[in-house]
Amino acid sequence: MSGPARDAGMRAVARVRSVREQDSRIGLQQALAEQRRHEAEVSEVRARIERTDVFAAGSAASFLALRASLDALGQVLRTADQEVATSRTISEAAYGHWQQDKARLSAVEVLLERRDGARRAEAARREARDLDEVAARMWQRGRP
Template structure:
């Protein structure tokens, strides 16, 4: 959009500014959600790798075996909760992506209308110029014919 708005387009330009702000807000929201989703995925990966790193107990005292099993049970619960958080983050990210795409297309539609109006005004100005040039040429020809 141009810095200077035609007087006929002031209302539509205001709509474009509002939609531009909405598009920016939804893009920022999407970026934040994608970062959050990535963080939750990283936490899940870390939990799963820490559980995978636990060595199976060979000949260890019973108390240590019970502690290890308790830690594994707690880790399993935490992994389950984190997987649920990943699923939720995926849904929210998809919704944020859809919102941003919608806002972006609405902004593009208004900008397209503004461009079409500007192109129509340029075409009309070119026609007027051509008509004036034809009139001037006709007047010169008439003066020369006398």
């Protein structure tokens, strides 16, 4: 049985592991993009709060309106902070899955490379043995 046919099952495992690694990498990229989106939202809400004018003078109604506006922005900021924390947790989990899938793929690839190396070494030993036999026959023919 030839080398590639001998490792057909292992190569199938490598293909499956490769697809899983790609899927988990795509999932990680999506999770990181979502995390960045949530972080940008938090930055934008914080900037809105910082740009809010300080109440210097005015009616009680305008003070209450400003206060209600800031309360609402504070609630939006708290919600956005929670979303950032959640998206970080998801990103960390996605990173863990990707690392695990990557390690599994690497293990199969290393095993296949070792098998190929062992087959090449065995073929080299066979060739050296055959060449030794040929050289020995030629030497014997040359002797009287």
